[in-house]
Amino acid sequence: MTYQPQSDFGTPAATSDAQITLTIDGRTVTVPAGTSVMRAAAEQGTSIPKLCATDSLSAFGSCRLCLVEIDGRRGTPASCTTPVEPGMVVHTQTPRLQKLRKGVMELYISDHPLDCLTCGANGDCELQDQAGAVGLRDVRYQPVETHLGQAKDQSNPYFDFDPSKCIVCSRCVRACDEVQGTLALTVQGRGFGSKISAGMASDNFLGSECVSCGACVQACPTATLIEKKVVEIGTPERAVVTTCAYCGVGCTFRAEMRGEQLVRMVPWKEGKANRGHSCVKGRFAWGYAQHQERILKPMIRGSISEPWREVSWDDALAYAASELTRISNKYGKQALGGITSSRCTNEETFLVQKFVRAGFGNNNVDTCARVCHSPTGYGLKTTFGTSAGTQDFDSVEDSDVILVIGANPTDGHPVFASRMKRRLRKGAKLIVIDPRRTDLVRSPHIEAQHHLALQPGTNVAVLTAMAHTIVTEGLVNEAFVKERCDWDEYQDWASFVSEARNSPEALEAITKVPAADLRAAARLYATGGNGAIYYGLGVTEHSQGSSTVMAIANLAMATGNIGRRGVGVNPLRGQNNVQGACDMGSFPHELAGYRHISDAATRALFEREWGVQLDSEPGLRIPNMLDAATDGVFKAIYIQGEDILQSDPNTHHVASGLEAMECVIVHDLFLNETANYAHIFLPGSTFLEKNGTFTNAERRIQPVRKVMTPLNGYEDWEVTQKLAQALGLDWNYTHPSQIMDEIARLTPSFAGVSFDRLDQEGSLQWPVNESAPDGSPIMHVDGFVRGKGKFVVTDYVPTDERTGPRFPLLLTTGRILSQYNVGAQTRRTDNVVWHEEDLLEIHPVDAENRGIKSGDWVRLSSRAGETTLRATVTERVAPGVVYTTFHHPLTQANVVTTDYSDWATNCPEYKVTAVQISPSNGPTEWQENYAKLQSSARRIAKAEAAE
Numbered sequence: 001m002t003y004q005p006q007s008d009f010g011t012p013a014a015t016s017d018a019q020i021t022l023t024i025d026g027r028t029v030t031v032p033a034g035t036s037v038m039r040a041a042a043e044q045g046t047s048i049p050k051l052c053a054t055d056s057l058s059a060f061g062s063c064r065l066c067l068v069e070i071d072g073r074r075g076t077p078a079s080c081t082t083p084v085e086p087g088m089v090v091h092t093q094t095p096r097l098q099k100l101r102k103g104v105m106e107l108y109i110s111d112h113p114l115d116c117l118t119c120g121a122n123g124d125c126e127l128q129d130q131a132g133a134v135g136l137r138d139v140r141y142q143p144v145e146t147h148l149g150q151a152k153d154q155s156n157p158y159f160d161f162d163p164s165k166c167i168v169c170s171r172c173v174r175a176c177d178e179v180q181g182t183l184a185l186t187v188q189g190r191g192f193g194s195k196i197s198a199g200m201a202s203d204n205f206l207g208s209e210c211v212s213c214g215a216c217v218q219a220c221p222t223a224t225l226i227e228k229k230v231v232e233i234g235t236p237e238r239a240v241v242t243t244c245a246y247c248g249v250g251c252t253f254r255a256e257m258r259g260e261q262l263v264r265m266v267p268w269k270e271g272k273a274n275r276g277h278s279c280v281k282g283r284f285a286w287g288y289a290q291h292q293e294r295i296l297k298p299m300i301r302g303s304i305s306e307p308w309r310e311v312s313w314d315d316a317l318a319y320a321a322s323e324l325t326r327i328s329n330k331y332g333k334q335a336l337g338g339i340t341s342s343r344c345t346n347e348e349t350f351l352v353q354k355f356v357r358a359g360f361g362n363n364n365v366d367t368c369a370r371v372c373h374s375p376t377g378y379g380l381k382t383t384f385g386t387s388a389g390t391q392d393f394d395s396v397e398d399s400d401v402i403l404v405i406g407a408n409p410t411d412g413h414p415v416f417a418s419r420m421k422r423r424l425r426k427g428a429k430l431i432v433i434d435p436r437r438t439d440l441v442r443s444p445h446i447e448a449q450h451h452l453a454l455q456p457g458t459n460v461a462v463l464t465a466m467a468h469t470i471v472t473e474g475l476v477n478e479a480f481v482k483e484r485c486d487w488d489e490y491q492d493w494a495s496f497v498s499e500a501r502n503s504p505e506a507l508e509a510i511t512k513v514p515a516a517d518l519r520a521a522a523r524l525y526a527t528g529g530n531g532a533i534y535y536g537l538g539v540t541e542h543s544q545g546s547s548t549v550m551a552i553a554n555l556a557m558a559t560g561n562i563g564r565r566g567v568g569v570n571p572l573r574g575q576n577n578v579q580g581a582c583d584m585g586s587f588p589h590e591l592a593g594y595r596h597i598s599d600a601a602t603r604a605l606f607e608r609e610w611g612v613q614l615d616s617e618p619g620l621r622i623p624n625m626l627d628a629a630t631d632g633v634f635k636a637i638y639i640q641g642e643d644i645l646q647s648d649p650n651t652h653h654v655a656s657g658l659e660a661m662e663c664v665i666v667h668d669l670f671l672n673e674t675a676n677y678a679h680i681f682l683p684g685s686t687f688l689e690k691n692g693t694f695t696n697a698e699r700r701i702q703p704v705r706k707v708m709t710p711l712n713g714y715e716d717w718e719v720t721q722k723l724a725q726a727l728g729l730d731w732n733y734t735h736p737s738q739i740m741d742e743i744a745r746l747t748p749s750f751a752g753v754s755f756d757r758l759d760q761e762g763s764l765q766w767p768v769n770e771s772a773p774d775g776s777p778i779m780h781v782d783g784f785v786r787g788k789g790k791f792v793v794t795d796y797v798p799t800d801e802r803t804g805p806r807f808p809l810l811l812t813t814g815r816i817l818s819q820y821n822v823g824a825q826t827r828r829t830d831n832v833v834w835h836e837e838d839l840l841e842i843h844p845v846d847a848e849n850r851g852i853k854s855g856d857w858v859r860l861s862s863r864a865g866e867t868t869l870r871a872t873v874t875e876r877v878a879p880g881v882v883y884t885t886f887h888h889p890l891t892q893a894n895v896v897t898t899d900y901s902d903w904a905t906n907c908p909e910y911k912v913t914a915v916q917i918s919p920s921n922g923p924t925e926w927q928e929n930y931a932k933l934q935s936s937a938r939r940i941a942k943a944e945a946a947e
């Protein structure tokens with residue numbers, strides 16, 4: 001589309017069912033009660049001049065530009081703060097109003113630099129537009145004192161703050177408070193002296209509490225807060241709506257372009273997942289797409305000790321096909337496999353699993369979702385019948401009690417966290433179950449009623465003790481359970497949880513959670529109104545990950561918290577398309593739509609469509625592929641968009657598996673750690689360079705649209721297709737919409753999905769089919785998908801990973817806001833200013849016992865390996881627990897994680913590793929070598945780029 005700013009109705013939409021009819025400028029308009037006069041006018045196409053109002057924020061009424069006249073009322077009320085009334089007669093354009101507005105605007109402009117022609121926002125500035133709208137042509141005042149000439153704050157890597165252009169409308173302050181919930185900005189001083197300040201502790205944005213979400217920049221009607229890229233490149237000429245490629249919130253953005261250059265990503269107000277908000281990653285951290293280290297030409301080598309050789313696409317694909325054929329002929333078809341990526345589109349993921357099943361003739365396909373949310377699939381399918389969360393994000397607005405377990409949404413799912421915090425500020429209660437004192441436990445205007453700081457690895461015990469409290473204190477919603485769940489299974493479960501050994505008191509020694517706290521939290525969840533559970537990888541990445549998911553489902557069913565708005569069980573998905581990768585048949589035992597490969601009818605459907613015979617036996621999971629490789633029977637792998645060496649547990653095991661293979665094909669943006677073991681490198685494309693869809697944590701399928709030509713020449717689905725063709729498969733897709741059509745034909749929950757519908761409706765939440773033609777925002781409304789809800793007895797089984805004299809501390813891992821997963825993208829952006837390295841959090845007592853201070857290098861060792869990193873001493877972690885992020889390859893936190901995994905799904909037990917921490921002189925030898933390698937690779941890349 002050509003460039004049009006997003007529409008702005010001035011004030012938020014009202015939600016009342018009651019309708020009010022009034023007259024504006026002689027025209028009748030009917031709007032919901034509670035609508036402002038300004039919005040009612042906008043909805044009928046009349047735009048009233050405004051500066052301090054915008055429809056993402058509640059009205060403030062400070063600029064006095066939006067004055068109107070209303071019959072029967074004295075004065076000229078502000079239309080943004082005046083609600084409509086029945087029969088009201090409003091005039092928006094009268095000589096009196098025009099004069100008043102011109103006068104107000106003249107005062108603003110008299111204290112504003114008159115540099116429009118050279119200003120970065122020229123042509124994209126509300127102040128400029130409104131000056132035109134009120135007919136201001138010259139300024140008569142010469143103020144004695146002005147704000148002109150104040151110094152700019154350019155500390156933030158992505159946006160500038162120029163106070164000389166500020167009109168103190170406070171839209172930025174309100175955006176930070178109301179939308180983002182960080183409360184980083186204040187208006188300091190009064191009257192003429194009032195100015196916007198980024199917090200008390202610092203006089204600049206970078207040093208303040210600001211988390212760089214960009215909400216204030218978006219809200220600013222002047223060029224006071226402006227993206228550096230707009231200043232550098234110029235204002236945008238066109239916009240394309242697409243979906244963020246970072247986390248599972250699935251924010252939609254307008255990619256605003258000038259020529260082939262991306263100027264900025266602006267959150268799309270109509271996006272149903274983000275409702276016009278963003279975090280620093282989606283909003284600003286897209287520079288990696290043009291990073292000089294991106295590999296744009298295919299490369300091959302005979303062995304991993306040889307240097308890479310650039311070749312043409314045809315040669316690379318022919319070589320790959322010949323190697324795959326050779327290996328299949330020599331070792332048998334089971335020697336080959338593939339890995340799909342939760343970062344790629346549904347269509348790309350679908351093609352990779354099709355390539356493995358139809359091309360290799362086996363089911364050796366797995367996905368990086370294995371290492372994060374596979375227990376969600378297993379647990380929710382078993383209990384409810386569907387491998388997905390139950391709610392849409394809007395649902396949180398109706399929650400009364402929010403239970404967050406094993407998730408850190410302010411860092412991991414920031415835009416959803418902002419929505420959740422908004423609900424909490426309005427009075428919902430909060431229970432946090434986490435070994436660490438995450439930001440959510442206490443942040444401005446929010447304090448958790450209960451923080452159960454459990455011992456890592458004891459989720460099941462805590463949830464069972466909560467269930468014990470609910471059952472034994474008579475807090476079960478028996479009517480719901482009798483109607484909706486299997487009553488016999490419920491009774492078995494109820495008698496199990498009621499056993500004295502499962503009481504909070506009996507389990508306190510294991511969980512380290514005071515029994516009284518745990519009981520109080522359980523009572524609150526069961527009796528506090530609509531109770532919603534949100535969880536993350538702190539639930540799934542455990543040896544009892546699947547049990548924990550089922551224990552969560554048990555709690556929700558026992559309390560009747562399923563099947564309506566405000567309640568539910570909601571996995572917060574890590575990567576952008578974890579849900580989609582699972583939906584698309586990426587697991588070795590399931591075809592798209594979670595149908596078992598052994599089911600003959602499902603296989604027949606796919607066999608007819610694909611014209612091949614499918615293997616009925618489930619294939620190998622990632623760890624089994626690596627085991628089989630070290631055993632000498634698995635020889636070739638195609639890995640799209642995943643760095644298993646860095647993201648999978650026990651790095652040494654992954655490395656030896658890869659080293660044992662004869663053909664490793666890595667298809668990615670950068671030469672990642674896994675590529676050190678690759679023989680063929682196929683350059684990948686970024687989300688900005690491709691068409692397709694992602695499915696977020698709400699089961700929301702959203703379009704990904706190509707905004708620029710792929711620098712490597714091809715979208716990823718095209719590369720997979722070319723590889724398939726080189727292997728002799730007869731694939732002829734010309735657009736990903738045809739792949740989605742095939743998915744819809746083969747997958748009942750996607751039956752009603754097409755690119756055309758997505759273009760028209762923006763997004764669709766599966767299931768979309770005959771029984772749910774408009775999609776399914778809330779699941780299990782009239783009954784569970786599996787019929788009766790299934791209670792599952794979840795006995796607590798301690799992990800085999802134990803602390804002892806050699807490894808007395810428990811390590812748990814997580815993410816930080818500015819970085820994403822192994823950091824391949826975010827480390828190649830200016831986000832590094834917030835997180836240059838992974839740090840080890842250690843409690844003051846444990847630190848003192850070891851003579852460790854903040855900033856010291858420490859050795860982190862486990863039974864699997866060791867690494868070094870710097871320590872930070874903090875009470876965020878309990879004594880006995882240490883924590884680190886895993887974003888930097890130099891740390892390689894997974895060197896120390898073990899091979900233990902979830903009993904049902906093999907999801908690695910990342911969240912519990914017994915470790916020892918000791919002082920260290922600095923990086924280990926391999927880290928130093930690695931750092932040298934990286935810097936020389938960077939030097940070479942820079943030199944090549946300069947040439």
Ligand code: SF4
Nearest residue numbers: 166167169170172220
């Ligand atoms: S920085 Fe922008 S949004 Fe904030 S008060 Fe100034 S003009 Fe208004």
Ligand code: SF4
Nearest residue numbers: 176210211213214216
């Ligand atoms: S960027 Fe976000 S967090 Fe920072 S000041 Fe603006 S609204 Fe607040």
Ligand code: SF4
Nearest residue numbers: 244246247251279282
């Ligand atoms: S919250 Fe997630 S989806 Fe939204 S902008 Fe941030 S990283 Fe992207």
Ligand code: FES
Nearest residue numbers: 061063064066080
């Ligand atoms: S827009 Fe209504 S007072 Fe500013």
